[in-house]
Amino acid sequence: MSRVISVNPTSGVERELGDVETTPAEVVASAQRAALAAREFASRPLAWRAGLLRAMADNLEEDDQRLVDVAMDETALTRGRLDGELRRTAFQLRFFADVVLDGAFLGVSIDHAGDSPMGPLPDLRRMRVPLGPVAVFGSSNFPFAFSVPGGDTASALAAGCPVLIKAHPAHPATSRAAFDALARAARVFDAPAGLLTLVFGFEAGVALVEAPDVCAVGFTGSVPAGRALWQRANARATPIPFFGELGSANPLVVTAAAAKERGVEIGEGVAGSMTLGVGQFCTKPGLLFVPADECGDALVTALVAALERVEPMTMLSAGIAEHFAQGAAAIAGVDGSSRLVGDASSKGTEVAAQLFEVAASHFANESSTVLREECFGPLAVVVRYHGREELSDALSLVEPALTFSVLSADGDGDAGWLLEVAQAKAGRVIVNGYPTGVGVSWSMQHGGPWPATTAPAATSVGAGSIERWLRPVTYQNVPEALLPEALRDENPLHLPQRVDGVARGSVGGLG
């Protein structure tokens, strides 16, 4: 039995927790219990489900001081940041309670029997049902919002799916404490046993993806780790959906007009965005396209000055800091790249912001692929371009991303075509703003084509994220008494329904 270890990334001090690493056999057994819980959970009323999510939010807030203290010790993130993240996480759980009560996520559609040009059609009624137990892999960088009590857990529970959560090794004590807050709510609500499971350890994670009773996976993390687990999900005798949010270089383009209008302001804004949370955001702007003119020079000068004012920062773990140093070294080694801020030295988990510059003509080199990949941490690459054509050519090489930002000026002739490029490359397109900060809302899309995510239509934030854990079932010619309540003509649950092709009243799609 290996005890779970919590490490303080600032001091390096290790602490043994009460938990031990979960064995593969225990994972399989937990998944079986989750499968048993799934049917009972799905049958509880939607109002009960919403109440459970709200109670979980209440418990997180009730435990806020203890949760934030534990997380500070494990992550080296600031109290202000963690406190805000906790509020966001509680809000997210309550938001999904609203999504559950709204009912549009069920996608109810009723077609009564009738004639058609293809002959008589039977009575057909369709709704979404929960997939079954979901495995959740939290991220290192958001110990609450994208971890144990985060978006994957909240959306899977909202969908009616039990969750089996792998604690991230960078914050196991936070994972345990947050899990206990969720589990307390489950007990008070008399939720079925097996609804919530927490597992620890690398092998337990692999076992989760392979457990026969697990029906889908939600993952937030790096491209290599995500791709490896995705391959395991695909290699199962019965492959299952794997929703991975992986890497994203998050291009940000400054038009010539914007650099002219407010280059210094943009330089300072980018510095803030790329160092927020020690640059450990999946939406950190990593590729900055700046005109190769005097206004661009002024922007870069301001960016450099702002970054040089940033104090050294502690990353989430020694492994992440080491990976960051390797990434910076690789970028430094690219033909034509020059380092504007930072140096090659590194001291354990403490790092300084780094900024590199390369000409757009070099960006296209084969040796430059490393520039186009995410480097997790407070680092960005400035790509200097001469004119629209060179910019367009360079952008054609950019990999799909979670976000694509365009900083433009009023009446800017470049904004239109840049938005078209942005839309083709990313899940979220931002004008005159910075990509860090992902609002929980009906209209959020946090996803994008590979390698941003493993499933281009999926989002891991916002109302749409619930769709990952559902599949439609059509009931044909099923007598009223045997139909799920959601599909009955008298609509006892007052759900949005599409009836004979026509949306009824305030019916709404998920958006």
Next chain:
Amino acid sequence: MSRVISVNPTSGVERELGDVETTPAEVVASAQRAALAAREFASRPLAWRAGLLRAMADNLEEDDQRLVDVAMDETALTRGRLDGELRRTAFQLRFFADVVLDGAFLGVSIDHAGDSPMGPLPDLRRMRVPLGPVAVFGSSNFPFAFSVPGGDTASALAAGCPVLIKAHPAHPATSRAAFDALARAARVFDAPAGLLTLVFGFEAGVALVEAPDVCAVGFTGSVPAGRALWQRANARATPIPFFGELGSANPLVVTAAAAKERGVEIGEGVAGSMTLGVGQFCTKPGLLFVPADECGDALVTALVAALERVEPMTMLSAGIAEHFAQGAAAIAGVDGSSRLVGDASSKGTEVAAQLFEVAASHFANESSTVLREECFGPLAVVVRYHGREELSDALSLVEPALTFSVLSADGDGDAGWLLEVAQAKAGRVIVNGYPTGVGVSWSMQHGGPWPATTAPAATSVGAGSIERWLRPVTYQNVPEALLPEALRDENPLHLPQRVDGVARGSVGGLG
């Protein structure tokens, strides 16, 4: 240059067509043209897109006699069947024109900037956009409805995606003729070049899945072929979504009460459903659970008698007939299985219906896995059960399927739990009906967990099938003038919109 060959399955006569097999380099070039067409196609008005789909339907009906003649020669299917299939295919294209004009498929959601418990949120607007060029692999068994002019093509075009279609080798001449009808409409509508591509040959199919500009794949066919292509889609440097509708054994359960009430009628009904289209339906009932009592005996006797009256039938191709004979031989070899109808002899493409019987206790044997897989053709396996427990145990071994049928009587105590099992196992649950016949409608689900499909939430028939070819994009803080029309406040396209979380007017989800 290999000429494409059309084979008459009845006579075995081969005919050289004007087409030659497409080279991989030609496929890559066509995909590039499709990618160029994609942007232009997506920018055309929705009404134009709907008009194009309707013109395609008109052209299919205009060419109906020629299309049906060609298809009869290649498939050995009857004129009545092919004529009906052509009408269905035209209806399906018009149905997708309605889906386009309805507009709910865009999933428009607008959240105005505002405050939230997680702090201020920017203006966020989300809609679905087309993925880009889609590769379509038609099936052997529906030369119109699930082939060149079929559901994948119709839904991809409705979504705004160009299509590259692989002609099925069992009906290349039909594929060419149907393609020409579609292409004629595209020309009249001045559609962008590269919107429609037809390719021939095995290598061209592989090249389609691997072409860098192809963004998604729609496939209808066998588990081995589908799994192999799905693996190739996953092995790409940039993996793409692969929507495969693969195999399905389609369980059908007759309760004791139903067998007692109308066993003979059910026996005759099953015989008709399992031999429809020479049993070459993905929804053919293949596993028949019948009580091991006298009423069940009467049902089986009626089923046997009805099958013995069915004349020998010609399958779609020599390869398919050979595969059918192999499948029947494997089932005959299972411990405890006895053949009730048919014999082991086979004469080229001409086959007789086959029926096997096995006790539920044998169904659970390890050697019986072949019974639980689809055998494509006019063959079914009767599983005789004693009581609820034995039935429940046997059903737990059944693989997920496209459909699950329950034949019950009024007030039948078994209907409730059987529907729960059915919902967990299949995408479409049928009471007192047969699974063959898949209506095109808002509420149809034609899909299911693996191995029924590669993506459990996808459907390849009905309005929801358009969702496979779309991904959401969120526009953050984008000025009105730069927003897509669909996302503007004044709603110039009169689309269903969810605004600040509330569905507006007759807003409707897809269903």
